[in-house]
Amino acid sequence: MSAEYAVETINLWRIYKDKDREVVALRDVNIKVKKGELFGILGPNGAGKTTLIRILTTLLLPTKGDAFVHGYNVKTEDHKIRSIINLVSGGEYGGYGLLRVEENLWMFAQFYGISTSEAKRRIKELAEKIGFENKLKDFVRNLSLGERQKMNIIRGFLTDPLVIFLDEPTLGLDVPTAKTIRNFIKSWLKESSDRTVLLTTHYMLEAEELCDRIAIIDKGRIVAIGSVEELRKMARNYVSAMIEFYGTSPPAGIPGVKGMDLKEISPKHYKGKIVGEEENDVIEFLEAIIKSGGKLKYFELQKPSLEDVFISLVGRGLENEE
Structure with missing residues (x-):
């Protein structure tokens, strides 16, 4: 384990018990993500991408092996990890339908101890960057899929995390909305060298456009890692x-x-x-x-x-x- 990496896994396994059989979701996964890197996990549905994200965000414990975020162990230092990360998943509903968008986002900001004035400033700034400022007064229940995902993107980046985990962030979105989100991710990362993005996707073009390096995963196993050019x-x-x-x-x-x-x-x-x-x-x-x-x-x-x-x-x- 080295604190020079934003994310590191060492011989990581996750095995589920399913009645009388075992299902191996992750098999001896080893990755090292540098600080400031946009690292992609590319694989088909069911390959183990979401399981890996759940472990790295302390939502699931590994069966064996180790995983670290900024040098903190996911098994024993989860409280330290949660204060420096955030997670956005594609297709998630998120929020409370009876509240307006800005009320939902303000509520999430309170969970992280962000003051009301600072929360409002960040919400306005992020909404402007992704063309969502005219929806802040709308009720969440009235949002389309693409609009809801824009709200989730603001929620994820609202805390200015050191590491953001994006699990299929453009899943099911129309081309213009997906492009807006990808452009925002790239610009956000460029604003500070301390920021790191770990992105999972099964869209080949998205991985090629966004990622500094890509790990290809299949049936829970990493089968290749490299830059786009190295893989080409x-x-x-x-x-x-x-x-x-x-x-x-x-x-x-x-x-x-x-x-x-x-x-x-x-x-x-x-x-x-x-x-x-x-x-x-x-x-x-x-x-x-x-x-x-x-x-x-x-x-x-x-x-x-x-x-x-x-x-x-x-x-x-x-x-x-x-």
């Missing part, structure tokens, strides 16, 4: 292709095909991407389609991308759950 370099070892075919199911058992992100748009009609170690592996995949009676509608080789790294490591795309 891994993609140069693969060949990817966009493909559309019908009349048969996707071929299986081709060793050189590392993964696929195919959607069945109608019965036995598939469209998406495959990633292989070499061009010959992709050709073998095409030949297998034709041999099984399928028809090829579209095929195009593509330049390697961060998405290809993800598919090659986990065997499927971000939107494909097992």
Whole structure:
């Protein structure tokens, strides 16, 4: 453990008991997030992202291993951690519907001992930054999903935390609202070198746009960590292709095909991407389609991308759950 890191986990596990079986949510997770960094956890739904966030925000204890925030142990120094962090989750309702937005935010400020005058100043300032000042007098029950998430963003940043945990903060939002929130996150981080953001997402473009470094997680295990550029370099070892075919199911058992992100748009009609170690592996995949009676509608080789790294490591795309 080192106080130089904003967040550090060491051989972290979380195992749930489910009737007669054990479910491993996190498996030997090791990450080090530098102070001042915007660090992303990228993975599909159910990969363990939210479990990791819950442990780091002291809402859940690990089964074994250790986790630290600014050098404080989540198991024994949770009270010290809670005073320097905050959490915003995508899709959370939050607040009391009978109160107005500014009343809800003022109430949350009181929980942290912020004076009324300072709370009002911060609420006004944050609302202006995300274009929400005209909604402060509205009742929470009347807010749309995007408006409610803007309120949650203000609540999370209202305490000016040293570390903010953002768990899928743009989940389900329209493009303009998501863009506003992403721009705010970037500007907030630049205002002080003491601030750190740990972001979980299953949106590839969001991770690429925001994060200094990214950890790819699948089935509770970290499978890669690096900057966007470092992860992109891994993609140069693969060949990817966009493909559309019908009349048969996707071929299986081709060793050189590392993964696929195919959607069945109608019965036995598939469209998406495959990633292989070499061009010959992709050709073998095409030949297998034709041999099984399928028809090829579209095929195009593509330049390697961060998405290809993800598919090659986990065997499927971000939107494909097992």
